[in-house]
Amino acid sequence: MPGKVTLVGAGPGDPGLLTVKGRQALEEAEVVVYDRLVSPAVLELIPDTARRIDVGKEASRHPVPQGRINRILLEEAQAGHQVVRLKGGDPFVFGRGGEELETLAQAGVDFAEVPGVTSAIAAAAYGGIPVTHRDYSSSLHIITGHAREGEPLSIDFDALVRARGTLVFLMGVTAMPTIVQGLLAAGMDGGTPAAMVENGTLPTQRRCAATLATLPERAAEMDIRSPALIVVGGVCGLGDALCWFERQPLHGKRVLVTRPKGRAGTLAGKLRGLGADVTEYPCIETAPIWPCPDMEAALEGIGRYEWLALTSPAGVDALWHGLRAMGRDARAMGGVKLAVAGPGTAKALAACGLAADLVPPVYDGAHLGHALAGVARGRVLLLRAEVCSPELPEILGRAGIAYDDIPVYRTRYGGARSQALRAALGSFDFITFTSASTVKGLLAAVGEDADFSRVTGLCIGEQTAAEARRHGIPVRVAGQATIDALAELAAVTDA
Ligand code: SAH
Numbered sequence: 001m002p003g004k005v006t007l008v009g010a011g012p013g014d015p016g017l018l019t020v021k022g023r024q025a026l027e028e029a030e031v032v033v034y035d036r037l038v039s040p041a042v043l044e045l046i047p048d049t050a051r052r053i054d055v056g057k058e059a060s061r062h063p064v065p066q067g068r069i070n071r072i073l074l075e076e077a078q079a080g081h082q083v084v085r086l087k088g089g090d091p092f093v094f095g096r097g098g099e100e101l102e103t104l105a106q107a108g109v110d111f112a113e114v115p116g117v118t119s120a121i122a123a124a125a126y127g128g129i130p131v132t133h134r135d136y137s138s139s140l141h142i143i144t145g146h147a148r149e150g151e152p153l154s155i156d157f158d159a160l161v162r163a164r165g166t167l168v169f170l171m172g173v174t175a176m177p178t179i180v181q182g183l184l185a186a187g188m189d190g191g192t193p194a195a196m197v198e199n200g201t202l203p204t205q206r207r208c209a210a211t212l213a214t215l216p217e218r219a220a221e222m223d224i225r226s227p228a229l230i231v232v233g234g235v236c237g238l239g240d241a242l243c244w245f246e247r248q249p250l251h252g253k254r255v256l257v258t259r260p261k262g263r264a265g266t267l268a269g270k271l272r273g274l275g276a277d278v279t280e281y282p283c284i285e286t287a288p289i290w291p292c293p294d295m296e297a298a299l300e301g302i303g304r305y306e307w308l309a310l311t312s313p314a315g316v317d318a319l320w321h322g323l324r325a326m327g328r329d330a331r332a333m334g335g336v337k338l339a340v341a342g343p344g345t346a347k348a349l350a351a352c353g354l355a356a357d358l359v360p361p362v363y364d365g366a367h368l369g370h371a372l373a374g375v376a377r378g379r380v381l382l383l384r385a386e387v388c389s390p391e392l393p394e395i396l397g398r399a400g401i402a403y404d405d406i407p408v409y410r411t412r413y414g415g416a417r418s419q420a421l422r423a424a425l426g427s428f429d430f431i432t433f434t435s436a437s438t439v440k441g442l443l444a445a446v447g448e449d450a451d452f453s454r455v456t457g458l459c460i461g462e463q464t465a466a467e468a469r470r471h472g473i474p475v476r477v478a479g480q481a482t483i484d485a486l487a488e489l490a491a492v493t494d495a
Contacts, residue, residue, distance in 0.1 A: 001083075002108065002110060003076065003078060003081045003082065004077060004083065004109070004111060005073050005100075005109065005111045005112075006085070006113070006114060006116045007113045007305060008036040008041045008086050008091070008113075009087060009090040009095075010022065010034075010037075010088055011088075011201075012037075012086075012122045012200055012201045013041070013201045014041070014122075014201035014202065015039065015041040015042050015197065015282070016043070017113060017116075019116065019117070020117070021114045023045060023273070025295045026084055027047060027097050029047070029083065030049075030050055030051065030082045031049045031051045031053065031083045032046050032050050032051070032053070032084045033055055033085050033086065034053070034054060034055070034085075034088070035087050035468070036056025036063070037088025037227060038086050038087070039202060042143050050084075053076075062316060062350045063099060064205070064255030069100065070380075073100060074109060077109045077110070077111075081343045085097075086384075086429070087116070088116075089116055089118040089119040090115050090117065090118040091113060092115070094170050095170065096445055097113065106369075115447070118171060119201070119227070120142045120168045120229065121140075121168075123228075123229050123471070126205060126245040127197035127199050127229075127231075127245070127246075128238060128239040128240070128244060128245070129231055130238065130242070131235060132165075132166060132235070135423070136237075136238075137234060137235055139164075139167050140168065141160060141166070141167050142170065142187030143167060143169050144169070144172075145172020145173075145174075146168040146170075146171035146172070147175075153178060153179075155179070155182060157182040157183055157186035157251075161186040161187055166232070166234075167183075167230075167231070167233055168209070168229055168230070168231050169227075169229065169230040171184035173224065173225060173226040173236070175232075176196075176215065176216060176248060176495075177216045179311075180212060181232065181272050182214055182409065184212065189213050190211060190214060191211050191213065192211060192212045193211060193232075193233065193234055193235070194211055194215045194231065194240055195209050195236040196210075196212050196215070196219050196224050196230050196231070197231070198228040199228070199231045202277075203254075204277060204330050204439060205245060206222065206258070207231060207239060207243060208222045208224050208492075209236065211238065212232060216309070238489075239350065246275075248374050249275060249373075249490075250274040250276035250491060251276075252275075252277075253276045254276070254427055254428045254429050254430075255271050255276045255431070255432065256279050256430070256431040257271065257278055257280045257281065257431075257432050258282075258283075258284075258424075258434070258441065258442050259280065259283070259284075259424065259434060259438065260285060260411075261284070261434050262285075263313070265280050267486060270483060270484065270487040274487065274490070274491060276490065280405060281442070281445075285411070285412045286314035286317070286385075286411055287409060287412065288321040288322065288408060289409055290325060290407050292322055292406070292408055295318075295322050295383065295406050296322065296326060298381050299323065299326065301358075302333060303334055303336075305373075305381045305423050306337060306339070306380065306382045307338070307339050307378070308336045308383065309338075309382050310349065310384075311340070311382075311384050311388070311392070312338050312344070312384075313344055313345055313348035314385070315384060315385070315409060316348035316349055317348070317459060318408035320432065320436040322408065334357075337357040337358070339357065339358040339359075340359055340432050341360070341363055341365060342364075342481055343359065343363070344365030344482075352407060358371055358375065362480070363461075363480065364462075364481055365392040366395060369392040369394070369396055370395060373399035375394055376396075376399075378402075379402045379404070380396060380402070381403070381406070384405065384406070385407065386407040386410040386411070387411070389463065390444050411441075413437070415446040417444075417446070417447065422450050425450055425451060425452060426454045428455050429456065430456050430458050431457050431458070432490075433457055433458065433460065433464050433467075434460045434483075434486070435464055438464070439467040440467065441455075452472060452473040455473070455474070456474050457473040458476055458478070458486055459476070461477065461481045461484075465477045476489050476492065477489075
């Protein structure tokens, strides 16, 4: 297959604003060439199999010159690769997308373009500013605030003022005072609403609301930095009323989500939905114990049991792993009734086509034990972790119920120590813990003596909280052991 370059707009930062077509192109890419303004959350969508080429500017390094970027695109495509050229916002809005495609067209290389959501409109929107509005403006002007190398800013301020539309300046942070001066000198009223939106659509977004005359002072007070938009016009006056994004309950909060490797980040997704800036850190790994002769024997003789109890999704994984290794499937469960500790485990079972018969009213091992003690007449099979709480079997034992407690998976902690994470701990508002082992896993990664004094641990239940407290981590405990209750804890304001 001949090579091809697809120029893709990555949107302004929020990964949800990447188009469906853009995402599809990324998934099929063999090489991805990307810029500085593409957000880390979008870069995460690049498949592991694709080669990444960063042509963006680093703090002290210069960006790769445009001519070199053009050559990279050409060479990669001519080598027969499917190349995605990923650019922040829309590639044709001050993105030099046109220049890159001209080079490819001249060389006869196959190409396509997937437009993106431009920051000029989206960052304003997330700042509560509709770029047009029948009551305030009937045109939109997108202007660069960046002059060509060695040349002064060339903006026709008179024309802009006469047009009476909404003005959006990109790349204008440095030149902002000059732009404001230019508009005032051309006769624009100093009381005209104006705003800047920094890091628009990202969890770190900040909006600076002002008037044209006060914008330089307000922006300096807030220390607004690039990337940011400057918006000028009556529509900016709506910002206070419409600024929905920064009003989300967790906007501006940084949350570290610890979780087992390979588990989908449901909690992370929920927290992001509430506006949090989430970093996911897989700090433990669960692995099925296999071969596992005890489980094998139990499953071969499943008819001897009335109930099978599972206390975590990792237990369900281990059961399934075992069944597959035995060459069996769901039918091997026969008529055994299924009890689980909570909805997460029930969901994992449901994914295997099995419905849980019993979920206790409170989601932990002790309540599962009491619930089983109330209904079980025959033998109970427990498939659990290698190291886990003795409560559940003790309760069954006291109730005179016969059981077999078989360890089917084990937990590994940490892995490599992370100095970077240790140093960054103080920058988080919250750390979530969904089990005592995630506390241990995090400590294994950052060191027992790490400083947790500035963060609050959000814990799924009392056992987890006890483990966190033991290491001096201030905690809040969820009222119910569910991911939803845990996410809601972060939004409690009495912190
Ligand atoms: N093609 C891009 C713009 C590239 S020019 C687009 O369509 O969005 C780079 C300028 O875009 C920055 O200097 C800044 O003014 C603006 N910009 C890009 N991302 C932004 C963001 N998330 N928030 C605010 N401004 C942003």
